[in-house]
Amino acid sequence: MIKPWLYVLTISLFLVFTxxxxxxxxxxxxxxxxxxxxxxxxxxxxxxSIDATEPILLVHGRTWSALPxxxxxxxxEDLSLMDGLVEKGYAVYAVDxxxxxxxxxxxxxxxxxxxxxxDLAIILEWIAGQNxxxxxxHLFGWSMGSxxxxxxxxxxxxxxxxxxxxxxWFDNDQTIPPDAEDHALQKMINTKEAAASDFIIPGSxxxxxxxxxxxxxxxxxxxxxxxxxxxxxxxxxxxxxxxPTLILQGEHDPIGPTDKQAKLYTRLGTAHKQWxxxxxxxxxxxxxxxxxxFIDELVAFLRGVSK
Numbered sequence: 001m002i003k004p005w006l007y008v009l010t011i012s013l014f015l016v017f018t019x020x021x022x023x024x025x026x027x028x029x030x031x032x033x034x035x036x037x038x039x040x041x042x043x044x045x046x047x048x049s050i051d052a053t054e055p056i057l058l059v060h061g062r063t064w065s066a067l068p069x070x071x072x073x074x075x076x077e078d079l080s081l082m083d084g085l086v087e088k089g090y091a092v093y094a095v096d097x098x099x100x101x102x103x104x105x106x107x108x109x110x111x112x113x114x115x116x117x118x119d120l121a122i123i124l125e126w127i128a129g130q131n132x133x134x135x136x137x138h139l140f141g142w143s144m145g146s147x148x149x150x151x152x153x154x155x156x157x158x159x160x161x162x163x164x165x166x167x168x169w170f171d172n173d174q175t176i177p178p179d180a181e182d183h184a185l186q187k188m189i190n191t192k193e194a195a196a197s198d199f200i201i202p203g204s205x206x207x208x209x210x211x212x213x214x215x216x217x218x219x220x221x222x223x224x225x226x227x228x229x230x231x232x233x234x235x236x237x238x239x240x241x242x243x244p245t246l247i248l249q250g251e252h253d254p255i256g257p258t259d260k261q262a263k264l265y266t267r268l269g270t271a272h273k274q275w276x277x278x279x280x281x282x283x284x285x286x287x288x289x290x291x292x293x294f295i296d297e298l299v300a301f302l303r304g305v306s307k
Contacts, residue, residue, distance in 0.1 A: 028086045030071065032102070037122040043102035044123060045071065045094045047082045052091035053134045054161075054306060055127050058082070059094075059120065061143030061167065063194060063224060065101030066094035068217040069142065072287055074209045081286045084295040090302075091131070095123055099225035109185055111225055113232040116148035117155065124152070124159040135161040138302055143167040143255060143283065147233055154240040162305045163241065164298060165264070166248040167256045167283050172238060172263045176231045188224040190217070201252055201280065204288035213287070238267035245273045246301040248294065250281030274301055 028047040035042045045066050058081065060069045071094065072079040082092045096103040097119060098111050105111075120139070127137050139160045141149025146165040153163045195214040199205050245268055249261045265275045276297045281290040 027080075027083050030082075033126075035123050035126045037119045040098065040106050041103065042098070042119055042123060043096040044126075045082075045096075046092065047071075047086050048091035049086050049089045052086075052089060052131075054089075054138065054302070055091040055093060055131070055133055056085060056138040056140055056302070057093045057095065057120070057124060057127060059139070059141040059145035059149050060097070060100065061145050062227075063190065063221065064217045065096045065103075065220045067101060068195075068213055068220055069287075070094045072209065072213055072216065074206075074212045077206065077209055079205075079209055079287045079291065081291075081295070084286075084291065085299070088295065088299045091133075093123075093127055093137075095120070097225075099223075101220045105225075109226060110228045112227065112229040113148050113151060114229070117151040120148065120152045121156050121159060124156075128159070135306060138162045138164065138305070140164040140166070140298075143169060146170075147236060150236055150238075150241060151233075153243055153245075154235070154237065157241075157243050160243055162244040162246065162302065164246045164248065164301070166286070167250065167253060168247065168260060168264055169255050170233060170236055170264075171260055172236065172267060176233055178231050179228050183228060185226045186224070187226065190221055190224050192218065198282070198284040199288070200254070200282040200284075201288065204280065204282065204290075205284070209287070238264050239269045242269045243272075244301075244305045245270055246298065247273070247275040248285075248298065249275070249277045250283055250285040250290075251277055251279050252282045253285070255283050272305075276301075 031046045033044040035044050058070045060066050071082045085092045097116055099105040124137050139149050146168045147170050192214050195217040196210055199210055247261055247265055249256055278285045278290045278294050286294045
C-alpha cells in the first residue's frame, strides 16, 4: 500500500513537470567564420538548426552589415531573420562584404558590384562544402544586396538553388553612367538618422528596437563603405535569371516601388517565379510587425524549390 505522503509527493511532482509552462527553446549559437576571397578575409556569420539540410546566404544592403540587419537581438522581442529561419529548420549564413562589419576594406579601399558578386561566388562555394546539403544554397539579397545577388545568379546559376530579392531598387530600363573623373574616396561617417531611416511605418517596431538597431549599426559600421563602378549594374538583365526566383516587396517601401518590381517580375527568364507583397511592410519588413508573414512566405517559396 502506497503511503499517503509518498502519494502526495508523486502527484505534486507530476503537476510540477506537466503543468509548468515550457520555456522558449534557446536560440542557436551565432558563429563567426573567415572565408578567404582572392587572399582577402571575409567575415561570415552563421546559425543553424541542429538538423538543417538546406543553407541560405543573406546579403545586406548599401550601408549596414550583416548582424544589425539580420540578427537584431532585443530582450523580449523576436526580430532576427536568422533566428526565424533557423526555427524553420535552415542553416543560415550572413556575409559582411568588404569594408562592412568585421570585414576590412581591401588594398583598393573601394567596393564594386563585380567584386561583390565574385566574393558571393566564393562564399557560396565555401558554404556548399560545409555539409552534405540536399541542394545548393539559397541566396537572399536585400536592397543593394539584391542587385549583386542578381549579378551572381546571372553569372553563376549553378551555385544556387534559388534567388530571393527584397527591396529591389534597380530600374531595369535605366542606364547608370560611368563614374566622374573626380570620383574619390569619401569615408563618410554614418549617422543615427541614417541608421533609423529604414523604419518608416509608425508603430511597426518598438522604439527600444530602433534604438538597439541604431547602436548596433553604428558600432558595426561607423564609416560608410565607398563604392565605385556602379555602371557595372548595367549588366543586370532579368531575362538572364534562370533559377527559381522570389520577389518580396514591402507594401510601403519607397526604395522598392511596384513599377520596378513589375519590370523585374515580367522579364525574369525563369518560369518558376513568385512576387509577394508584404502587407504593412516597408524597407525593413523582416524586422517589423510583418516579420512572421515575411518569413512564412519566404519559407513557403523555399519549400517549393526543394520539392
